[in-house]
Amino acid sequence: MELHARIPLTPGTATFIARLTEDAPRDRDVLLVRGDSTLLRVGMPPSCRDIQLPETLSYLRAGDIVRINEGAGHIRVVYRRNSPHNVLFFTERCNSRCLMCSQPPREIEDGYLIDEILEAIPLMSRATPELCITGGEPTLLGDRLLEVIERTKRHLPNTSLHMLSNGRLFRYMHLARRIAEAGHPNFMIGIPLYSDIASKHDFVVQAKGAFDETVRGIMNLARVGQRLEIRFVIHRQTSSRLAHTARFIARNLPFVDQVALMGLEMTGFTKANLEALWIDPIEYQTELRKAVEEFRRARIPVMIYNHQLCLLDKDLWPIARKSISDWKNVYMPECSPCRIKDQCGGFFASAHIRYSKHIIPFEEAAMV
Amino acid sequence: MTIGLNHSFTELSDYQPDEYCLLPIRFLSLDSNRYIVSNIAGNYQVMERPDLDDLVRHRLPVHSLLYDDLKANHFLADRDSNVYRDLLAAKYRTRQSRLPDFTSLHLFVVTLRCDHSCQYCQVSRVSEDRAAFDMSKETAGHAIALMLESPSRQLKVEFQGGEPLLNFDLIRYIVLEVERLADGREMQFVITSNLSPLTDEILEFAAAHKIFFSTSLDGPADLHNRNRPRPGGDSHARAVTGIERIRRRLGHNAVAALMTSTAESLKQPEAIIDEYVRLGFDSIFLRFISPYGFAAKTAKRIGYETDEFIGFFKSGLAYIVSLNQRGIRIRETYSTLLLQRMLTPYATSYVDLQSPAGIGISVLAYNYDGGVYAADEGRMLAEMGDQTFRLGSVRNSYEELFANSPIFSTISDTMLEGLPGCCDCALLPYCGSDPVFHHRTQGDVIGHRPTSAFCRRNMEIMRHLIRLLEDEPHTAAVLRTWI
Numbered sequence: 001m002e003l004h005a006r007i008p009l010t011p012g013t014a015t016f017i018a019r020l021t022e023d024a025p026r027d028r029d030v031l032l033v034r035g036d037s038t039l040l041r042v043g044m045p046p047s048c049r050d051i052q053l054p055e056t057l058s059y060l061r062a063g064d065i066v067r068i069n070e071g072a073g074h075i076r077v078v079y080r081r082n083s084p085h086n087v088l089f090f091t092e093r094c095n096s097r098c099l100m101c102s103q104p105p106r107e108i109e110d111g112y113l114i115d116e117i118l119e120a121i122p123l124m125s126r127a128t129p130e131l132c133i134t135g136g137e138p139t140l141l142g143d144r145l146l147e148v149i150e151r152t153k154r155h156l157p158n159t160s161l162h163m164l165s166n167g168r169l170f171r172y173m174h175l176a177r178r179i180a181e182a183g184h185p186n187f188m189i190g191i192p193l194y195s196d197i198a199s200k201h202d203f204v205v206q207a208k209g210a211f212d213e214t215v216r217g218i219m220n221l222a223r224v225g226q227r228l229e230i231r232f233v234i235h236r237q238t239s240s241r242l243a244h245t246a247r248f249i250a251r252n253l254p255f256v257d258q259v260a261l262m263g264l265e266m267t268g269f270t271k272a273n274l275e276a277l278w279i280d281p282i283e284y285q286t287e288l289r290k291a292v293e294e295f296r297r298a299r300i301p302v303m304i305y306n307h308q309l310c311l312l313d314k315d316l317w318p319i320a321r322k323s324i325s326d327w328k329n330v331y332m333p334e335c336s337p338c339r340i341k342d343q344c345g346g347f348f349a350s351a352h353i354r355y356s357k358h359i360i361p362f363e364e365a366a367m368v
Numbered sequence: 369m370t371i372g373l374n375h376s377f378t379e380l381s382d383y384q385p386d387e388y389c390l391l392p393i394r395f396l397s398l399d400s401n402r403y404i405v406s407n408i409a410g411n412y413q414v415m416e417r418p419d420l421d422d423l424v425r426h427r428l429p430v431h432s433l434l435y436d437d438l439k440a441n442h443f444l445a446d447r448d449s450n451v452y453r454d455l456l457a458a459k460y461r462t463r464q465s466r467l468p469d470f471t472s473l474h475l476f477v478v479t480l481r482c483d484h485s486c487q488y489c490q491v492s493r494v495s496e497d498r499a500a501f502d503m504s505k506e507t508a509g510h511a512i513a514l515m516l517e518s519p520s521r522q523l524k525v526e527f528q529g530g531e532p533l534l535n536f537d538l539i540r541y542i543v544l545e546v547e548r549l550a551d552g553r554e555m556q557f558v559i560t561s562n563l564s565p566l567t568d569e570i571l572e573f574a575a576a577h578k579i580f581f582s583t584s585l586d587g588p589a590d591l592h593n594r595n596r597p598r599p600g601g602d603s604h605a606r607a608v609t610g611i612e613r614i615r616r617r618l619g620h621n622a623v624a625a626l627m628t629s630t631a632e633s634l635k636q637p638e639a640i641i642d643e644y645v646r647l648g649f650d651s652i653f654l655r656f657i658s659p660y661g662f663a664a665k666t667a668k669r670i671g672y673e674t675d676e677f678i679g680f681f682k683s684g685l686a687y688i689v690s691l692n693q694r695g696i697r698i699r700e701t702y703s704t705l706l707l708q709r710m711l712t713p714y715a716t717s718y719v720d721l722q723s724p725a726g727i728g729i730s731v732l733a734y735n736y737d738g739g740v741y742a743a744d745e746g747r748m749l750a751e752m753g754d755q756t757f758r759l760g761s762v763r764n765s766y767e768e769l770f771a772n773s774p775i776f777s778t779i780s781d782t783m784l785e786g787l788p789g790c791c792d793c794a795l796l797p798y799c800g801s802d803p804v805f806h807h808r809t810q811g812d813v814i815g816h817r818p819t820s821a822f823c824r825r826n827m828e829i830m831r832h833l834i835r836l837l838e839d840e841p842h843t844a845a846v847l848r849t850w851i
Contacts, residue, residue: 099377196440198449199383199431206378212451219454237370237380241436248440251411251713252455275372297848298712 001327005054009073017078017116018042019123022062028123032062042068051075065120078116081125085325088117088148091136096166097206098192100235100277102268105136114144121148122155131156133163139175149182160186164231167191168210170217180224190229190260191218195241196248204237218253228256234284235264235277243290250298259295261288262323263306267350274354281311282358289313309344310360324348334359384431385446391456393443395420396794403794404834409459410709410797411441414838463797465715467729472520473719475733475744476511476542477528478503479535480751484562484598488628488657491751492530502535503736508542510762511734512549517766518732522554526582528733528744533565543577558582562596562603563610571617581614583607585625585647587633587640595630611647625649629657629680631672637684645691645698653701654684656825658745658805674821678828685832692846699850706833708851709798719743721800721826723784727757728775738762742775745804756807778803778813789817795830 018030020040025031031041038053038060051068053060054075060066063081079086091113094105124131131152138145152161161184170176179187191214194204198211221228230249234242242261249259263281264270270277281288288304295302304316305323312320322329322345331338331346338344338361347355370380395405395415403420406412415423422428423444428435430446438444442452466472480501482492493501503511515523525546527539543557557579573579585607586592592604614623625644627633633640637654644652656677681702688700708716719726728742738761741747746757760769770776782803784790790799805822806815817823837844 097377099373197436198451199385200380202383202448203378203380208383208448212449215451216454219458244437244440252459254713269374272374273372273377276370276374277372297851 001059002056003077003327005057005075006073007051007054007068007070007075010070013070015067015069015071017065017067017119017123020060020062020064020066030066030068032060040066040068063125065123067116078120079124081128083326084129085327086124086128086131087325088131088133089135090114090117090133090138090141090145090148093140094135094137094166095140095168095207096137096210098269099204099206099237099273100233100264100268100270102265102270103134103136104268111144114141114148117148118144118151121151124156124159126156126158128156128159130160130162133161135164137166137169138163139165139167139169142175146178146182149179149184149187153182153184157185160188162188162190162229164190166205166210166214167217167221168207168213170220171213173220173223176217176220176224176226179221179226188227188229188257189221190231192231192233193218193245193249194232194238196245197241200237200241215253218256222253222255230256230259231262232259233262233264234279234281234288235270236279237277239279239284239287242284242287243294246291246294250294250300254298254300256300258301258303260303260305260321260323261291262304265306265348265350266353266355267348270350271353278354280356280358281307282356285311285313289316292316292319306345306348308346308356308359309340310338310362311356311358320345322346332359335361337361337363339363383448385448386430388426388428388430388435388439388444388446390424390426391442391445391452394792394794394796398831398834398838402838404831405443406794406797407442407456408797409442409456409713410463411443411459412710412794412797412834413437413441413443414834459713462713463715466717467724469520469522470729471515471518471732472522472717473524473526473731474511474515474518475526475528475731476503476508476532477530477733477736477747478508478532478538478542480530480736481534482529482531482562483534483564484531484596484603486596486628488595488630491748498535501530501736503538503734503738505538505541507734507736507738507762508538509545510738511740512542512545514734514740514762514766514769515546515732516549516551516553520553522556523550524556524558527557527559527561529560530736531562531565532559533561533563533570536565536570540573543573543579547577556580561610562598562607563614564598564603564606566610566613571613574614574622575618580618581610581623583610583623583625584628585611585643586627586630587636588643591632591636591640592643594632595628608647615648620648624651626653627655629655629672629677631676634672634676634680637680638687641684641687641691641698645696650697651699651701651704652688654681655702674824678825678832681829682832686843689843689846692849693842702829703833703847704850706798706830707847710830710833710837711848711851718800720802723782723796723799723801724779725782725801725803727779727803728759728770728773729779732759734762740764740769743804745808749804749808754808757804782806782813787814787817789823793827795827798830799826 018028020032021029022032033039033041038058039050040053041048041050065079067076067078091110092106092108195201201211202208292302304320307320309317324345328349329346330349335341340362393405393407395403398404401417403415404412405415442456445452480493481495485494495501560582563583586595589604593601596603611623685700688698691698705716705718719730731743733741733744733747735747740759740762742757742759759773782801784796784801790796802822803813807813810816
């Protein structure tokens with residue numbers, strides 16, 4: 001599924017955020033005109049103009065939100081009303097440089113992204129179940145992050161917020177405290193911890209002192225009552241300490257609300273470090289089972305993301321989530337005869353470059 | 369070199385320091401070549417002697433598997449991280465987190481009268497003289513007022529005796545008074561009873577006020593009745609009937625059972641455990657007999673040596689584990705407590721095994737005659753003429769009882785962290801201080817560790833549990849389900 005497309009170039013026009021509608025457009029709405037091809041009708045008659053909607057975006061529906069930049073001949077999908085995987089992309093900047101980053105950071109001035117997010121939030125459906133704040137590192141935006149939290153709380157009171165952060169800036173207690181003061185009723189922060197050994201975590205995120213900062217951040221957030229998820233991406237540089245890290249979390253950070261053990265996404269920096277990172281998931285199943293056992297004993301809810309069911313012990317199936325966002329979720333040719341495909345999380349589209357040699361379709365219907 | 373790492377990334381070795389320092393650790397031999405190593409947060413690791421030698425002599429190969437494990441356990445530190453200080457502090461704080469609650473368990477000895485004349489009890493009186501051995505309403509009123517002065521948000525009232533149900537009118541009075549005055553505090557009521565005087569009226573009252581029961585069950589009928597004589601010799605039958613009636617009216621878990629082990633008990637751990645299983649209990653506490661209530665002459669007949677008890681405990685535990693392996697869910701209570709301390713970071717409450725000792729600061733006993741004691745055992749000693757653990761009377765004010773009370777110097781003098789023989793022991797994080805026991809058995813609240821039965825028993829039980837966790841994976845798997 002494409003989220004970007006080219007549109008005809010119209011130099012000198014302003015970039016804007018708009019919600020699509022199929023009936024009477026209101027302020028900030030663009031009318032979807034269905035015909036042989038779909039048109040986006042901008043503005044109110046008589047001063048309206050039509051933009052041809054590219055075929056790859058023909059799935060767009062009323063209630064979806066797009067960013068139209070005719071000056072650069074570009075349209076981007078900001079929000080899809082019927083998707084459970086809507087993302088608020090805060091920034092490309094980051095203070096870490098993880099070996100397997102799927103979104104390699106760039107040191108650029110991209111403050112317009114947050115302006116657009118703040119603009120788009122009031123246009124979103126109140127029925128939106130969840131929004132995911134991601135980047136880059138969202139906490140680099142400081143006050144503007146708090147503005148987004150407050151705005152979602154006001155306009156989308158039923159929507160839960162999930163933010164992916166490396167947690168390092170929460171070593172400053174005042175930032176943790178301000179997040180708590182924003183008082184969002186359903187806000188979870190997912191923070192990665194890649195080892196129980198500081199130097200190994202610091203190596204994975206390529207930042208000296210990051211382990212200490214992240215652990216202090218987690219402790220500060222816990223102190224203010226913030227709900228927390230710990231994320232662990234399993235690859236060749238992390239897999240050998242997976243069970244140890246589980247024990248470390250159970251012993252030192254037992255207050256976390258949940259843990260996600262995640263498979264590798266074969267994109268971004270992962271491609272540059274492919275041989276250093278790739279490990280066939282079949283090789284770490286023992287570690288994975290041991291880690292899950294540690295979390296279960298400690299009564300910390302644990303989930304497995306981005307793994308195919310045929311690689312997992314049946315005992316782990318109930319905690320395997322279909323976690324890959326719909327627009328980048330695919331299945332491999334081996335999967336076509338599989339009877340439980342609909343229960344399986346499948347692959348990232350990027351997995352075509354490398355995936356497990358042990359994918360075996362279940363030809364008999366299996367029970368989950 | 370990390371194979372396949374893009375040149376724009378920094379190697380792991382650039383993040384790894386090449387020397388380490390030791391964090392505070394204690395160690396103790398486990399067997400001929402292994403040591404238990406632990407820290408203040410209760411993390412432990414079993415190490416071979418040469419490895420321990422290398423660790424303390426700074427010869428451990430840095431970034432070996434063992435090095436990483438010791439580092440993650442906070443036994444050593446290097447320059448890549450100093451957050452271990454915060455983590456150790458947080459873990460220590462968590463383990464001690466019940467301390468600021470102060471006294472939460474309050475024992476009301478509502479009567480000394482009892483219909484039983486148990487061998488191991490010197491406290492109870494078989495007597496009709498209510499005036500001499502029952503607590504009065506007035507005394508109870510003062511005791512309630514004292515209890516409510518405790519800063520604890522959760523208060524547990526335990527009715528003790530004698531047989532407390534013989535003075536049920538006073539129990540009713542106390543429950544209603546406490547509920548009237550509780551002011552939003554979380555209250556819990558437990559009646560410790562042999563259940564023989566149980567009536568429907570008592571059950572109805574218990575149902576209406578969420579009162580739990582704790583009863584004595586020493587094992588199968590012949591053993592139980594031998595330990596616990598009463599007219600008619602039917603103590604066991606009455607206890608079992610009582611348990612069933614409570615469960616029918618109040619629910620399965622509204623009654624717990626406790627056993628006291630006599631010399632006779634030590635011969636039959638399996639029969640005792642089977643009796644608990646038969647009666648549907650999911651835990652059993654293999655409990656050492658306390659040297660309080662009984663006089664020296666009975667001690668000879670019913671008492672036993674520490675090593676005999678340890679043998680009993682180990683074979684009982686092995687039997688309980690084997691029951692679990694056959695699908696019968698039952699836990700041993702003392703092991704569960706110790707395993708929680710060894711394997712989890714959480715605080716545990718057990719007034720008889722904590723440091724500082726629980727006397728006075730975790731538990732207070734209000735005796736029938738208005739005496740206030742720092743422990744249940746303290747009032748038992750008083751019945752034998754030893755007033756060491758008496759704080760005063762219910763007619764004293766809270767301040768009079770606690771300000772400058774000699775009990776505080778006993779508590780601070782007997783903290784394990786400063787006791788000879790304890791302060792260096794690797795089992796300290798799991799153990800506790802028992803000044804009443806040492807006063808009674810060694811004539812001194814501090815006592816002498818090498819000859820202390822308390823120390824011998826606890827060290828051997830803890831070593832045994834650690835050996836099981838290390839060496840017997842099938843047993844360890846069962847033990848881990850208990851915590």
